[in-house]
Amino acid sequence: MTFTLVLFLAFIAVTLGITAWASRRSGSSASYFAANRQISAWQNGVAVAGDYMSAASFLGIAGLIAFFGYDGFMYSVGFLVAYLTVLLVVAEPLRNIGKYTMADVLAYRLHPRPVRAMASLSTLVVSTIYMIAQMVGAGALVALLLKGSGINYQTAVVGVGVLMIVYVVFGGMIATTWVQIIKAILLMAGTVLLSTIVLAHYGFSLSQFFNDVAQVHYHTPDGKEVVKDFFTPGLRYKPPYGALDLLSLGMALIFGTAGLPHILVRFYTVPDAKTARYSVVWAIGLIGCFYILTTFLGFGAATIVGRDFIAKNGGNNMSAPLLAQALGGSVFFAFICAIAFATILAVVAGLTISASTSFAHDVWTNIVRHGKEHDAGEERRVARISAFVVGAVAIGIAILLGPTANVAFLVGLAFAVAASANLPVILFSIFWKRFNTGGAVIGLASGLIGAVVLISLGPAIMAVDPPTVVGAARHLIQRPAVFPLENPGIISIPLGFLGAILGTLLTARDPEAEEKFTELEVRANTGLGSEKAVAH
Amino acid sequence: MAASKTPLSGGNSTWSRVAHSADFRKLLASKKAFVLPATIFFVVYYFALPVLVGYAPDLMQKKIIGPVNLAYLFALSQFAVVFIITYLYVRAARRFDKASARILAEAGQASGKDN
Numbered sequence: 001m002t003f004t005l006v007l008f009l010a011f012i013a014v015t016l017g018i019t020a021w022a023s024r025r026s027g028s029s030a031s032y033f034a035a036n037r038q039i040s041a042w043q044n045g046v047a048v049a050g051d052y053m054s055a056a057s058f059l060g061i062a063g064l065i066a067f068f069g070y071d072g073f074m075y076s077v078g079f080l081v082a083y084l085t086v087l088l089v090v091a092e093p094l095r096n097i098g099k100y101t102m103a104d105v106l107a108y109r110l111h112p113r114p115v116r117a118m119a120s121l122s123t124l125v126v127s128t129i130y131m132i133a134q135m136v137g138a139g140a141l142v143a144l145l146l147k148g149s150g151i152n153y154q155t156a157v158v159g160v161g162v163l164m165i166v167y168v169v170f171g172g173m174i175a176t177t178w179v180q181i182i183k184a185i186l187l188m189a190g191t192v193l194l195s196t197i198v199l200a201h202y203g204f205s206l207s208q209f210f211n212d213v214a215q216v217h218y219h220t221p222d223g224k225e226v227v228k229d230f231f232t233p234g235l236r237y238k239p240p241y242g243a244l245d246l247l248s249l250g251m252a253l254i255f256g257t258a259g260l261p262h263i264l265v266r267f268y269t270v271p272d273a274k275t276a277r278y279s280v281v282w283a284i285g286l287i288g289c290f291y292i293l294t295t296f297l298g299f300g301a302a303t304i305v306g307r308d309f310i311a312k313n314g315g316n317n318m319s320a321p322l323l324a325q326a327l328g329g330s331v332f333f334a335f336i337c338a339i340a341f342a343t344i345l346a347v348v349a350g351l352t353i354s355a356s357t358s359f360a361h362d363v364w365t366n367i368v369r370h371g372k373e374h375d376a377g378e379e380r381r382v383a384r385i386s387a388f389v390v391g392a393v394a395i396g397i398a399i400l401l402g403p404t405a406n407v408a409f410l411v412g413l414a415f416a417v418a419a420s421a422n423l424p425v426i427l428f429s430i431f432w433k434r435f436n437t438g439g440a441v442i443g444l445a446s447g448l449i450g451a452v453v454l455i456s457l458g459p460a461i462m463a464v465d466p467p468t469v470v471g472a473a474r475h476l477i478q479r480p481a482v483f484p485l486e487n488p489g490i491i492s493i494p495l496g497f498l499g500a501i502l503g504t505l506l507t508a509r510d511p512e513a514e515e516k517f518t519e520l521e522v523r524a525n526t527g528l529g530s531e532k533a534v535a536h
Numbered sequence: 537m538a539a540s541k542t543p544l545s546g547g548n549s550t551w552s553r554v555a556h557s558a559d560f561r562k563l564l565a566s567k568k569a570f571v572l573p574a575t576i577f578f579v580v581y582y583f584a585l586p587v588l589v590g591y592a593p594d595l596m597q598k599k600i601i602g603p604v605n606l607a608y609l610f611a612l613s614q615f616a617v618v619f620i621i622t623y624l625y626v627r628a629a630r631r632f633d634k635a636s637a638r639i640l641a642e643a644g645q646a647s648g649k650d651n
Contacts, residue, residue, distance in 0.1 A: 070608060076611075077585065080615060080618055081582045081614055081617075081618055083618065085575075088571050088574055089575065213603070214603030231603065232605070232607075246589070247583065247586045250582065250583065274629075278626075281622055284618060284619070292612075521555065525636060526560070526563075526639060527636070528550065528551070528554060528640060
């Protein structure tokens with residue numbers, strides 16, 4: 001265990017060093033919020049991949065595949081295909097139109113204050129719920145990984161929270177970017193290594209590996225031994241609603257990614273739209289390789305370690321580290337654990353900066369101050385304070401919920417809100433001339449409310465637990481679910497689009513917004529007038 | 537603040553000259569000619585997977601290569617589709633970049649400004 005701790009500390013030392021270096025270069029808003037827009041294509045691509053491949057990907061998907069086979073792999077597919085939406089539709093126009101936040105795109109030709117208020121609310125909701133999910137996971141994980149070193153759940157949550165606040169408050173976007181890059185490189189290295197060892201275990205014979213995957217042995221909770229073909233769909237998503245739920249999940253994944261504020265802000269860190277495009281290409285390459293390799297991590301854990309052993313030793317989130325332990329001993333286990341830790345830290349830092357940027361830029365500067373800083377550096381100061389507050393709140397909620405809290409649905413909720421509220425209004429702002437302020441506000445509201453309400457009425461919140469389930473692991477409402485699906489996307493995404501369309505058609509035309517559409521079209525497609533990189 | 541208030545906007549500006557130029561309209565059309573079909577294709581291809589898995593389970597559980605069934609191969613093919621569309625888009629976008637550089641150069645010369 002001490003070796004894990006040494007690796008943790010090494011990562012913390014390196015990232016704090018970067019933060020110190022970055023803090024001397026974060027003397028302007030463009031550098032603090034957008035790294036001077038000087039991040040190169042490969043750097044930003046790696047950072048996007050780093051921001052995206054959360055603990056939910058590395059540990060969560062490996063665990064889902066280890067436990068449910070094919071159904072877990074569906075996440076891998078959806079998470080990657082999502083990037084085509086980012087590449088083809090969102091990244092380049094966003095880079096050309098906006099400045100620091102997603103709301104910039106909406107505010108360009110609509111009434112800025114109501115639109116920014118709603119967009120910022122949606123940004124804060126998505127980032128905060130995503131962050132709480134990461135923090136609870138992080139605390140439980142770090143406590144588990146460092147078992148015996150005296151670090152418990154609370155200490156781990158506070159530690160992760162304080163580090164992310166330090167990165168963001170002192171290092172801004174420059175430090176956050178480099179933390180992502182280092183983490184993504186570590187994560188890829190660990191994944192490739194682990195996959196290679198799994199293959200080596202099977203004498204580099206895919207057919208032997210796949211033969212084992214087709215007959216995985218484990219025991220059901222009532223003690224019966226079963227043999228399952230893990231290529232078979234439906235082990236997790238069962239009838240009658242499983243197929244629909246999987247479809248709904250897929251919608252949230254492929255339309256939600258292009259609405260995730262912490263991914264979108266990354267495209268403001270590059271000099272121009274062309275670089276934004278190439279950074280998506282880099283991200284697709286990395287993310288694609290990673291998710292293909294989840295085959296080896298997940299199925300490998302199922303065949304080599306086995307579901308029974310994983311269930312007894314920390315649960316499905318521990319599948320990848322336990323696989324490393326089984327194949328490479330305690331040193332490799334420590335290495336993979338350290339990577340998981342780096343993964344969580346980097347992602348929460350990315351979420352914190354997107355939330356605090358939105359509050360400082362959208363709410364404070366543009367709504368409260370009507371678009372003008374009262375004194376130079378005010379926007380940065382507000383961002384630093386809000387990063388601190390966001391971090392403190394996330395720490396508090398994560399401690400309150402405790403390590404056993406049932407928070408897996410929060411990541412799903414974040415994607416569902418992003419897909420239902422954010423994506424429709426981004427698309428209409430860029431592509432629909434008639435789109436107006438009423439449409440944006442109603443679209444954002446209906447997507448946001450739709451996703452939250454349907455999740456609340458669904459099986460993630462409402463279910464009758466047996467008395468053996470105790471404390472925070474119990475469902476919030478002990479009643480049968482009203483809405484049968486875990487994933488609300490299939491209803492809430494159309495609802496978001498419908499809200500935006502009806503809101504537009506039922507309110508008066510906005511000639512100014514329509515006139516400015518021409519300008520936006522030119523800017524989005526040629527980069528004329530877009531924010532430029534800052535020279536040193 | 538927001539670039540909407542830059543001096544570029546206004547009636548007879550570089551903006552509107554670009555917006556109404558034939559080259560710009562052509563650029564928009566050729567972008568749409570790529571992006572729209574590509575988007576429709578990948579969305580349909582992607583959703584075919586959960587739909588077939590959910591509603592044609594017997595077909596999808598057919599073993600194709602040894603123990604590997606159609607569902608898993610179809611899932612893997614999604615990766616290939618993503619890489620291919622990305623490659624095609626990057627190639628097409630080089631054309632778009634050239635067109636927009638030309639449009640901006642012409643607009644800049646006409647206005648005597650360096651944008």
